[in-house]
Amino acid sequence: MSQLDEIQGNLLRKPTGKAADELERTASEYKPLHSFKLDKEKSYQQQFADMYFLRLTKIKPVVEQRASEAWRHTIIGDEPAKKAERVLDIRQGELCWVSGTVYMNMELKPNILEDVSQDRWISAPLSNNKYYADDGSDAVALEDESGRIRLVGDFLNSVILVTGCIVAVMGTENINGELEVIDLKFPDLPPQPERWATSKSPTTNKQSDVKGPKNEDEEMTDDQPKGGRGKIAIVSGLGFAGQDASHALELNLLLEYLLGEALDPIAQRELSQISRLIIAGNSISLEERQLADEDSAEKRADQKKYGYDSSSYNALPSQLFDEFLSALLPTIPITLLPGAQDPANASYPQQPIHPAMFPLSRAYTAPPASTESGWLDTVTNPWEGEIDGWRVLGTGGQNIDDIFKYVGSNDRLGMMEATCRWRCCAPTAPDTLWAYPFQDDDPFVMHTCPHLYLVGCQPEFGTRVIQGEDGQAVRLIAVPSFFATREIVLVDSETLGVSKVKITTG
Amino acid sequence: MMDDYKQYLAQKILTEDQAVTYRLLSRALKVHANTAKEMLYDFHKWQSEKSPDTLHATYMIYGTKSSPVQEDEDIEMTDSQASEVIDAPYSDLVPTYTLSLVGQEKLQEILESLSQYSEVTSLHVYSIAPHPLKDFQLLTDTSRRIRELSTADHKVYGTITNPNVRKRERGSAPIRAAIAPQPKVEPKPPVKQEAKPTRTVPVKKEESKPTPKPAAVSAPAKKPQPTTSLKRQASSGIGQMFAKAAAKPKKPVTTAATTSAAAARADDNKASGAMSDDGEDDTEPMTGVKKEDASGRQARRDRQAELRRMMEESDEEEEPEKEADSLEDEPMDEEPPPPEPEQEPKVEEPAEVVSSTTGGRRRGRRRVTRKKQIMDEKGYLVTIQEQGWESFSEDEPAPPPPPPPKAKPQLQSAKPEPAAKPKKGAASKGAGQGNIMSFFSKK
Numbered sequence: 001m002s003q004l005d006e007i008q009g010n011l012l013r014k015p016t017g018k019a020a021d022e023l024e025r026t027a028s029e030y031k032p033l034h035s036f037k038l039d040k041e042k043s044y045q046q047q048f049a050d051m052y053f054l055r056l057t058k059i060k061p062v063v064e065q066r067a068s069e070a071w072r073h074t075i076i077g078d079e080p081a082k083k084a085e086r087v088l089d090i091r092q093g094e095l096c097w098v099s100g101t102v103y104m105n106m107e108l109k110p111n112i113l114e115d116v117s118q119d120r121w122i123s124a125p126l127s128n129n130k131y132y133a134d135d136g137s138d139a140v141a142l143e144d145e146s147g148r149i150r151l152v153g154d155f156l157n158s159v160i161l162v163t164g165c166i167v168a169v170m171g172t173e174n175i176n177g178e179l180e181v182i183d184l185k186f187p188d189l190p191p192q193p194e195r196w197a198t199s200k201s202p203t204t205n206k207q208s209d210v211k212g213p214k215n216e217d218e219e220m221t222d223d224q225p226k227g228g229r230g231k232i233a234i235v236s237g238l239g240f241a242g243q244d245a246s247h248a249l250e251l252n253l254l255l256e257y258l259l260g261e262a263l264d265p266i267a268q269r270e271l272s273q274i275s276r277l278i279i280a281g282n283s284i285s286l287e288e289r290q291l292a293d294e295d296s297a298e299k300r301a302d303q304k305k306y307g308y309d310s311s312s313y314n315a316l317p318s319q320l321f322d323e324f325l326s327a328l329l330p331t332i333p334i335t336l337l338p339g340a341q342d343p344a345n346a347s348y349p350q351q352p353i354h355p356a357m358f359p360l361s362r363a364y365t366a367p368p369a370s371t372e373s374g375w376l377d378t379v380t381n382p383w384e385g386e387i388d389g390w391r392v393l394g395t396g397g398q399n400i401d402d403i404f405k406y407v408g409s410n411d412r413l414g415m416m417e418a419t420c421r422w423r424c425c426a427p428t429a430p431d432t433l434w435a436y437p438f439q440d441d442d443p444f445v446m447h448t449c450p451h452l453y454l455v456g457c458q459p460e461f462g463t464r465v466i467q468g469e470d471g472q473a474v475r476l477i478a479v480p481s482f483f484a485t486r487e488i489v490l491v492d493s494e495t496l497g498v499s500k501v502k503i504t505t506g
Numbered sequence: 507m508m509d510d511y512k513q514y515l516a517q518k519i520l521t522e523d524q525a526v527t528y529r530l531l532s533r534a535l536k537v538h539a540n541t542a543k544e545m546l547y548d549f550h551k552w553q554s555e556k557s558p559d560t561l562h563a564t565y566m567i568y569g570t571k572s573s574p575v576q577e578d579e580d581i582e583m584t585d586s587q588a589s590e591v592i593d594a595p596y597s598d599l600v601p602t603y604t605l606s607l608v609g610q611e612k613l614q615e616i617l618e619s620l621s622q623y624s625e626v627t628s629l630h631v632y633s634i635a636p637h638p639l640k641d642f643q644l645l646t647d648t649s650r651r652i653r654e655l656s657t658a659d660h661k662v663y664g665t666i667t668n669p670n671v672r673k674r675e676r677g678s679a680p681i682r683a684a685i686a687p688q689p690k691v692e693p694k695p696p697v698k699q700e701a702k703p704t705r706t707v708p709v710k711k712e713e714s715k716p717t718p719k720p721a722a723v724s725a726p727a728k729k730p731q732p733t734t735s736l737k738r739q740a741s742s743g744i745g746q747m748f749a750k751a752a753a754k755p756k757k758p759v760t761t762a763a764t765t766s767a768a769a770a771r772a773d774d775n776k777a778s779g780a781m782s783d784d785g786e787d788d789t790e791p792m793t794g795v796k797k798e799d800a801s802g803r804q805a806r807r808d809r810q811a812e813l814r815r816m817m818e819e820s821d822e823e824e825e826p827e828k829e830a831d832s833l834e835d836e837p838m839d840e841e842p843p844p845p846e847p848e849q850e851p852k853v854e855e856p857a858e859v860v861s862s863t864t865g866g867r868r869r870g871r872r873r874v875t876r877k878k879q880i881m882d883e884k885g886y887l888v889t890i891q892e893q894g895w896e897s898f899s900e901d902e903p904a905p906p907p908p909p910p911p912k913a914k915p916q917l918q919s920a921k922p923e924p925a926a927k928p929k930k931g932a933a934s935k936g937a938g939q940g941n942i943m944s945f946f947s948k949k
Binding site: 262266327465503 | 511528529532539540541543544545547548566568596597598600601602603604605606607608609626627628629630631642643645646649653660661663664665666667668669670671672673674675
């Protein structure tokens with residue numbers, strides 16, 4: 001036990017009776033943007049094709065500009081690369097470049113046309129299986145409003161491509177009518193706003209604006225007092241369950257940690273800097289719901305109404321979650337994104353979880369008609385906002401999970417990076433990621449580059465900073481599912497530096 | 507004061523055999539959480555000196571596990587990225603803090619070897635229990651008590667306060683008010699309405715008794731009402747009518763009770779033939795609730811009163827449960843019943859009671875004579891005519907197609923029916939409309 005003395009926060013001592021300092025939590029500057037809010041009176045009559053059209057018209061100019069910059073003077077074998085306006089304008093044997101939407105033709109991918117032609121009208125259950133086949137049977141095609149051409153070439157193996165992303169490719173059409181790709185350009189990162197672009201900094205003259213996370217090394221050398229900066233805690237996949245209590249203690253410890261009751265006075269002082277909690281999806285566990293269904297399927301078959309057996313509903317998970325929230329809310333503001341398992345609509349963009357789910361916590365939500373954000377802000381998934389001046393884009397993870405199915409790798413951060421470079425945070429919607437059929441706007445197109453891009457419910461933690469050509473820098477964070485990993489992520493709100501906390505028992 | 511906690515802990519742990527966490531202690535004694543941690547330690551030490559091994563403590567350790575990362579959280583380990591990949595591929599390495607709960611046995615190891623932690627920043631007693639905890643999850647049992655005991659200001663317990671917290675003052679009153687009136691007003695009408703169907707059931711059953719499963723019990727019977735079904739079975743009378751939920755058990759009862767009266771009732775205006783009301787549930791959204799106006803309710807209440815008189819059994823016990831259902835059931839009678847498969851509605855319009863006229867709709871009941879075919883014991887098809895009441899609503903768009911389940915009864919009884927039905931059903935609804943079929947059917 002000799003080391004005990006070296007532990008600064010050792011509370012193994014007699015009660016001192018000393019009055020403890022009262023700790024106050026750092027304030028959080030917060031401004032949600034409602035980029036993904038759907039109208040309450042939304043219609044589902046429209047077709048999905050408009051989304052692709054909108055996306056193409058929005059992103060095409062950008063990608064064409066980048067492509068023409070890159071390939072303007074490209075001459076291969078005495079032949080200059082010419083721009084083909086449309087996919088159909090490509091002439092066999094001519095070196096040209098063209099832009100369009102990628103379509104992945106994969107055997108294992110659900111195909112709506114096939115379903116319709118075979119008269120199948122029940123949507124297949126979602127699975128986590130990959131669409132990607134290792135045998136090279138997957139085909140990449142590029143299409144625009146005029147037609148579709150198959151892309152071939154080794155270059156394609158070096159990039160991530162999924163259905164719905166907009167790219168420009170350069171190459172020649174070969175004898176088989178396929179385009180041999182020599183080079184490929186993404187739209188790349190959209191312009192990034194300055195910090196505090198839409199919200200006001202509380203201390204505008206405090207110091208020069210930090211440009212982005214890439215500057216954090218300089219930032220650290222600042223002799224700014226440590227207590228002055230806040231942190232953002234991010235957690236996902238809390239997985240509250242009615243019966244499975246295997247991680248109930250960890251949830252309790254998380255609560256104590258965030259409340260600042262655990263640990264010692266010094267550590268607690270650091271905890272008081274956590275100015276906001278973001279819950280990125282899957283707060284409620286799904287497993288048990290399925291189990292219950294199987295058990296009672298026969299018994300209750302005769303009590304079903306509208307195909308739903310209300311008597312099998314177990315409110316306990318949401319009650320526990322509500323209790324958890326209501327315990328935290330007096331001390332910390334919370335942004336709550338729905339995830340695949342949460343009680344919100346299933347299609348992207350998921351709309352906020354209704355506050356009625358949280359009888360104890362809903363007093364902290366914004367009143368229905370107000371424009372102000374609530375202390376407990378139940379938001380959409382994906383969600384955009386500004387936290388402490390940083391532009392933040394967060395999702396519950398479905399967009400990346402779906403891209404994951406298209407590619408052979410497990411590099412989630414690479415996929416997140418790709419979505420930024422595609423300027424589309426959910427390219428696979430509406431093909432394989434269920435989405436609302438937008439008519440006037442494709443909100444998944446990224447117009448502004450976030451500083452912080454977080455994706456919840458991922459199998460493991462990961463973070464990285466990516467850079468753009470115009471000096472953009474994006475901090476990517478794959479937030480692991482708490483249920484599986486017992487980890488939460490802390491982001492420094494000055495530097496966007498990341499650390500994580502792992503909770504273990506036993 | 508100093509020894510209060512010892513007393514409390516001794517009682518809780520040694521006498522009541524419970525585990526006590528620092529949070530529980532801080533709530534119980536209204537002390538700061540950090541003080542509570544120290545108290546637990548002190549008590550543990552004190553008790554262990556007296557009699558070792560009577561108490562088992564768990565400790566919370568917070569620090570960084572052995573890794574090249576230093577304690578300072580702001581250091582970004584981008585440099586070491588290449589050397590070590592512990593998380594997702596291609597991820598930066600970040601400082602990881604570990605918050606651990608360990609038993610006292612394990613604590614010894616950890617502290618002595620320091621193999622796992624490169625630095626421990628905090629250490630305190632988390633809980634004390636009279637036994638070694640096999641499963642730490644048991645400690646979560648205290649969380650409910652903690653919530654109950656958390657009555658004082660959170661500052662007392664050492665929770666970090668947030669001066670910016672915003673909470674809206676909501677008038678909870680309006681909500682309650684909105685909910686309350688409904689049950690009060692609506693409950694009764696539904697009872698009545700459900701009663702109607704019951705009436706008809708008996709009528710049909712008389713004839714249908716021979717058949718294995720009376721066709722009269724309409725298929726929709728399978729429908730929900732899970733809450734009420736039990737009670738209905740138990741009691742006779744009106745409750746039986748709701749038989750939808752549990753048709754079989756009821757059958758005998760209904761028939762017995764109503765046989766004698768059945769004929770008379772058919773003539774009485776009280777009974778109604780609106781079997782199909784049940785079916786409505788399936789096809790019709792419950793839009794009607796709002797449209798319900800006072801006169802309609804009044805009318806129904808009167809009807810109910812009459813009904814009650816007629817039925818000898820008292821149905822009081824059932825009322826409360828019905829309230830729950832009432833909301834659902836009510837809309838049914840506002841919509842015209844879909845044509846009944848089993849009952850060929852050859853309609854006469856001998857009588858008609860318009861109970862309400864709202865929003866351009868006339869609602870009410872009318873008497874109808876229906877033809878019904880059933881199979882008797884010998885396997886012959888028998889066609890009978892019965893009179894019954896049918897509720898209608900004038901402005902209705904085309905009646906919903908008969909719910910599929912109903913088809914079954916038909917099969918048993920007669921095949922010819924299906925084709926003719928839908929139209930007739932529609933026709934019967936239009937009050938003033940003379941249907942040539944109905945003319946023929948009478949004679």
